[in-house]
Amino acid sequence: MSLIELKHVVGGYGGAPILNGVDIAIExxxxxxxxxxxxxxxxTTLKAIFGLLKVTGGTITFAGEEITNxxxxxxxxxxxxxxxxxxxxxxxxxxxxxxxxxxxxxRDDFSDTMAWVYQMFxxxxxxxxxxxxxxxxxxxxxxxxxxxxxxxxxxLMLDEPSAGLSPRYVIEIFETxxxxxxxxxxxxxxxxxxxxxxxxxxxxxxxxxxxxxxxGTGPELIADPEVARSFLGG
Ligand SMILES: Nc1ncnc2c1ncn2[C@@H]1O[C@H](COP(=O)(O)OP(=O)(O)O)[C@@H](O)[C@H]1O
Ligand SMILES: [Mg+2]
Numbered sequence: 749m750s751l752i753e754l755k756h757v758v759g760g761y762g763g764a765p766i767l768n769g770v771d772i773a774i775e776x777x778x779x780x781x782x783x784x785x786x787x788x789x790x791x792t793t794l795k796a797i798f799g800l801l802k803v804t805g806g807t808i809t810f811a812g813e814e815i816t817n818x819x820x821x822x823x824x825x826x827x828x829x830x831x832x833x834x835x836x837x838x839x840x841x842x843x844x845x846x847x848x849x850x851x852x853x854x855r856d857d858f859s860d861t862m863a864w865v866y867q868m869f870x871x872x873x874x875x876x877x878x879x880x881x882x883x884x885x886x887x888x889x890x891x892x893x894x895x896x897x898x899x900x901x902x903x904l905m906l907d908e909p910s911a912g913l914s915p916r917y918v919i920e921i922f923e924t925x926x927x928x929x930x931x932x933x934x935x936x937x938x939x940x941x942x943x944x945x946x947x948x949x950x951x952x953x954x955x956x957x958x959x960x961x962x963x964g965t966g967p968e969l970i971a972d973p974e975v976a977r978s979f980l981g982g
Contacts, residue, residue: 758805839881850898
C-alpha cells in the first residue's frame with residue numbers, strides 16, 4: 749500500500765480546474781519528484797494534498813485513510829508536513845524558536861525530535877540562538893525543513909527547496925533531503941532543477957497542464973529522449 753496516493757485528482761481555485769486528473773503514488777521509502785513547465789500545476793498539487801484548495805474530483809489517501817479536502821490541522825498530526833516555497837521561516841525568531849513552532853501540534857516532550865533535527869542539520873545547532881533572518885538562503889531552507897520535521901512526519905512535502913540558491917547550496921540541500929529520507933521520512937517535492945533532482949528520485953512525475961505526462965524512476969525519466977527534449981532542455 750502506498751503512503752500517499754492521488755487518484756485522478758481534479759481541483760483549482762474556483763474558476764476552471766487547474767488539476768485535470770493527477771495521479772501520484774509513493775511509498776514512505778521513496779523520494780518523489782514532480783517536475784514540469786511553469787504553471788503546470790506542481791505547486792497546486794502539493795496545496796491540494798495539504799487541503800489548501802478545493803479538490804472537486806478524484807481521491808487522496810494517506811497512510812491508509814482518505815484525506816481528500818482535509819485541513820492542515822488534521823493532516824499534520826497524522827504525519828503530513830509541508831514546506832511551501834515562500835515565507836516558510838519566521839525571520840525575526842531564533843532558529844530554535846522556529847523549530848519549536850513546528851512542534852505546535854505536539855503535547856509530548858519533543859526534545860528528542862529537536863536533537864534528531866540538529867543531528868541532521870548541525871549548522872542549525874550552531875546558530876540556534878540567531879534570528880533565522882540572519883542565516884543564508886540555504887540555511888533558512890534548512891530551518892524550514894527542520895521546522896516541518898518537528899511534527900515527526902511520515903511524509904515531508906517540499907515546494908522548490910532549491911529555489912534561489914547558489915549551485916553549492918543546491919547540492920547541499922539535495923544531500924540533506926536524501927539524508928532526511930534515509931532517516932525514514934518519505935519525500936514528495938517539486939523542483940525546477942529538474943535533471944539534478946530526478947537523478948536521486950526513486951519516483952518521478954512530469955506534469956503538464958495539470959495532468960501526468962510521464963511517470964517512472966527519476967533516472968528512467970532522464971534517459972527518456974522525449975522527456976529530455978520536451979521537459980529537461982535537451
Ligand atoms: N492562488 C491562486 N489563484 C488562482 N490561480 C492560481 C493560484 N495559484 C496558482 N494559480 C494558477 O494555477 C496554475 C498552476 O499554478 P502552479 O500550480 O503554481 O504552477 P507550477 O507548476 O509552476 O507550480 C497557473 O495557471 C496559476 O496562474
Ligand atoms: Mg510552483
